[in-house]
Amino acid sequence: MITEPRFSDDQPAIRMAKVNHGYIKGDHVLGDVNMELNPGSFTFLTGPSGSGKTTLLQLLYAAQLPRNGKVSIFGIDTSTATRKMLTSVRRRIGVVYQDFRLLDHLSAYENAALPLRVTGRPEREYRDDVMELLHWVGLGERVQAKPTTLSGGEQQRVAIARALVNKPDLLIADEPTGNVDPEMGERLIRLILELNRRLSTTVLIATHDKSLVERLEAPILRLENGMLMHERGRIG
Numbered sequence: 001m002i003t004e005p006r007f008s009d010d011q012p013a014i015r016m017a018k019v020n021h022g023y024i025k026g027d028h029v030l031g032d033v034n035m036e037l038n039p040g041s042f043t044f045l046t047g048p049s050g051s052g053k054t055t056l057l058q059l060l061y062a063a064q065l066p067r068n069g070k071v072s073i074f075g076i077d078t079s080t081a082t083r084k085m086l087t088s089v090r091r092r093i094g095v096v097y098q099d100f101r102l103l104d105h106l107s108a109y110e111n112a113a114l115p116l117r118v119t120g121r122p123e124r125e126y127r128d129d130v131m132e133l134l135h136w137v138g139l140g141e142r143v144q145a146k147p148t149t150l151s152g153g154e155q156q157r158v159a160i161a162r163a164l165v166n167k168p169d170l171l172i173a174d175e176p177t178g179n180v181d182p183e184m185g186e187r188l189i190r191l192i193l194e195l196n197r198r199l200s201t202t203v204l205i206a207t208h209d210k211s212l213v214e215r216l217e218a219p220i221l222r223l224e225n226g227m228l229m230h231e232r233g234r235i236g
């Protein structure tokens with residue numbers, strides 16, 4: 001019998017061991033990467049464009065499997081897990097994609113509510129929470145707008161609301177403030193920090209935004225030439 005993976009505080013939320021990964025034979029976007037994120041930790045991931053941040057994040061929400069080495073999410077090895085186990089793991093992860101991936105035929109509200117709608121819960125149970133979150137990210141007046149009529153920054157905020165709406169155990173955000181002004185960027189990161197502190201959500205944020213990273217005290221991992229280094233602080 002396949003049991004639901006259980007979240008346990010005594011193991012890392014994420015572990016990468018000797019992960020090698022690339023896209024064409026012989027390339028090493030990631031070379032022997034090791035990392036652990038403890039449950040409830042908040043960490044930034046930086047590195048130059050093309051250094052492999054998005055690739056690393058994709059391995060951490062099991063959108064890709066490592067060519068070599070092991071990636072474990074909540075203790076589940078993504079290379080040996082069944083499809084059912086991976087689905088169950090992914091349900092506990094909120095992802096903010098670098099390219100947003102909103103559904104154009106749905107409104108901002110419907111996009112943000114999607115992770116809750118697919119669980120089959122009646123809308124009346126979550127409507128107020130979704131609206132509150134959309135207000136929080138500054139979209140209270142735009143809830144009925146379709147993504148194509150929203151600015152890049154507004155679309156990004158819908159994507160953040162969608163990733164947070166079901167209070168995930170793990171939040172993986174790829175450049176979540178890349179399209180908003182510095183003030184909104186800080187507000188969004190503080191919202192994520194609040195979630196991290198209140199609900200012990202494990203958070204990993206990839207960002208180019210140096211000033212944002214400098215203003216906050218969280219540990220920083222830096223990816224360069226396929227290697228992952230601790231730039232600041234202990235992880236976890």
Ligand SMILES: Nc1ncnc2c1ncn2[C@@H]1O[C@H](COP(=O)(O)OP(=O)(O)OP(=O)(O)O)[C@@H](O)[C@H]1O
Nearest residue numbers: 023024029047048049050051052053054055056098
């Ligand atoms: N689907 C793919 N097929 C082939 N090569 C890819 C693919 N995705 C990424 N790459 C290559 O892998 C390397 C790392 O790309 P990745 O998108 O992970 O970098 P990044 O650090 O997220 O960059 P950015 O800061 O610009 O978002 C790059 O050299 C890129 O060209």
Ligand SMILES: [Mg+2]
Nearest residue numbers: 053054098174
């Ligand atoms: Mg990227």
